[in-house]
Amino acid sequence: MLRCLLMIACLTFVPCCASSGMIPTGEPAGRAEVWVDGTRSEAGDGSRTRPFASLSEALARVQEGGPPVRVHLAPGRYRGPFVLPAGLELVGAGEGSVLYGEGAEPVIRAPGGVLLKDLAFEAEGKGAVGVLLVGGSRAEVREATFTGAFKKGVEARDAEVELESVRFRGLVTALYQEAGRVRLRHVSVEGGSEAGLFVQRGTLRLEDVTVTGHEYGLQSMKATLEGRGFTSVRALRAGLALVGSQVELEDTVVLDSGGFGGVSLLASETVLRGLRVEGGEEYGVSVSRGRLQLERAVITGLKTRDGDAGDGLHLRDAQVEVEGLLVREVAGVGVLAAQGSQVVLREVSLEACREAGVWAETLGQVTAVGLEVRGSGGPALVALEDGVLRVDALTARDNAAGLVKADCQGATGVTLSRVTGQGVGTATGPGLACVVTSPSP
Template sequence: MRFRTFPTVVILALGACRSPGPSAQAPAVVSRLETGRTEVWVDDTAPEAGDGTRGKPWSSLAEALGRPGVLTVHLAAGEYRGSFTLPEGVRLEGEGPATVLVAEGSEAVVLRADGSEEQVQPPVLVTSSPKSRSASGADHPLVPEQGVALLRNLSIRGGAWGVEVSRGRQVRAEKVSFAGQRRGGVQVRAGRFDAESSRFEASVPETVGVVLEAPPEASVAPVSPRTTRLRDIHFTGPFRRAVRVRGAEASAMLEEVVISGAVSALGMDGGHAEVRRSSAQAGTGAAFSVVEGTLVLREVSVAGHELALSVMHSPRLEVRGFQSVGAERAGLAVVASRNVLLEDVVVRGSGSHGALQLTGSQVEVRRLRVETAEEYGVLAVGGRLRLRDAIVSRVHSSDGITGDALHLRQVIADVEGVVVRGASGTCVLATQSARVSLRDADLERCGQTALLADTLATLDARSVEVRDSARTALSATGDGVLRVDVLRSTKSRQGLVGAECTGSTRIHLGRVDSEDTRGTELPCVKRTVEPAPEPR
């Protein structure tokens, strides 16, 4: 039996000073929003002699941030240049995109939230609970308000990073635009960053939108949690990764996120991420790339990209309501992973490595739909597969070597409820010591044979209907064993059975309904149920 030689799917990998101290001159009377919070105003066009009130705003943002107390700082439209440190609990309120914080220098950090060594670390996101906050925000706020630095209605431009969060600080952004950063929009070293209704734009490649950074390899300090929750966010431009999660203590929740043009929408090296009601398009790498992390995808779509989903060594993968359209190589590729659930997955127009690739993994698939796949519909090599309710149509091969709807190699597979509508190769192939149980299959327009057991594989098939096979309905070669019961076969061009009767190759026929009996006389074909006598 010939097979296409294909490479193992490669998981894509890559890939400010503090504000001046308080002024000696105290501000005039200012508004107080709440107990302990002071409201001040800043306008970069104001005279230097301002006092921070609405009528006499300060001209310097650094001067405002250096004032004692918990502040709400109102920023007028204009450009505020420099690198600024965010005090705990501060609120920066702009007037929209025209309020711009601009870095001075390509290596600067525009806003830095840097806590003390004793800062209490925020809790890790718990994303799997059904009581998690809804998209409308009705259940609980994005993050606890106490101590959170809030950025609202402004733009952050230039620098190496737009925002840097460390030592357990918490920052929240609402209606904030990030653009022109050389390395990335937000870096979280230790702490939490949440954003809603915001935009990230990459003007140069190899940047990242939001990264939960791993500690240095040589670090001996306790690992601090790093978390982010992003809702209603747009990433545009050639980001290397729109969101990157690194390390076991990193956790991300993405809801209603749209990524366009990024090499990868989400890259994970460990950690946990959950993505809901989101989409990625016009990228060149794996849209969702995971190495050793835990990922949950719900109602997610991918258009284009090299692969829609690439996962390696994941302890848990849960995908529900996922759609891939036009993947250049494969729709989904899962390697050496456990506890994998794929439910309500649609793959349309997958490229040279098929719709679904599973290698050495423990996978359960429910309600799979494959339309127009090149080389393979489902390819499973090693591991275990439980497949329920799949529709595979229009599988073709560029060179005639493959084109199999289900290609099961070295795998233990339990398959039930499969419909195939057109495959240039074999509809169901078990090969290289695979152990396959197939039930309730409807196979139509198989380009070679409908059921094939090859190279020491065992295929047990029950309740199968075969129509319009280009060769035979059943076949066995290379010491393969095919057992069939409750089979109905019509219009197989080269007969019911084809086999190379060498070694221990066997075909066992139970209850078979077929007017064509060609091949049943072969010596390796055995009947376990005698056919009913022909009517006289």
């Protein structure tokens, strides 16, 4: 039966060309159809009425380099490992079609292009990999679930992979990527221990992805990240921890992050549009030795364990441009610029920041246009240790320690224009010779 189907496929198959997308979407004509039902005890021929009794038998009948084949997997449990030939489509019946592994071997290896759809993957031991893709593999995984103690749900090394409508539950790491290109659409990850998503040196595109729990929601090393709709909930350390990466993300949400803050950026070139950081410990966004362009951001409700953190933006040796930012009810400073950071703020509102609104120190420089500071537990503005503040169109009200605190040593300086609310007469410091202000309108 299978040989007959393959001969028909050979006569009708038309090679497809790669589309402009990451993975070809064309459907090859004449794909052979094979059926497998692991609950059967009698032998079959792979037809719909007489399916093979095991997936291994079906795979053994597929000719390497032959025409494309679609294997239909009936509900049941199928023990791996399996090696899938290039061009294969493996289609299950949802969570009823279970592929599982008991040891450290990958449940599925796919050295060539494959499609996996409507399947469930389960780990019955520790340290296993659900799907392993290496060396230029091209694969799609759609409408699948991964559960159990997988060390890695999908491991992609120098491969092109698309995951769509996939759920990961209880895995150490859902996606482990080295090099290559991976796209995630409508993916949820929850209940794991290490990074939910990890990418190194590759390109990762995100669309509607949520990671709940895990040590980090998303961790990258020298990678390229792009997309929109990433959410991290209750990460033990940080929602996003990005090192040496090129990043452009829209509509990012981090809720209740842990001790490394909401978004931690090190030596990265980052564009974030539409960021919301809510709750959590330490910093909303911390940047060290990199560039950040931040637009339309809201950072609220940050706590601190040791009283020396909790800043909305914590910037060190960074080049930062911000437009449209609200920081509210944080345990530290609204915006802190230090260690030579160059910061531009436009249309920024800082409310109920416990330590201060804006703080510049150790050669940090802040230029702000359209700044509002209300209800600070300290002054509206602080300049220390050669910090420089230049603020135009400043509104300052109800700040417990007045308008400005400055040490006026070295290059420390504050320049204010168009100030409304608290006047410069409420500033504090030794002489305040370094504070220059123009009359209020």
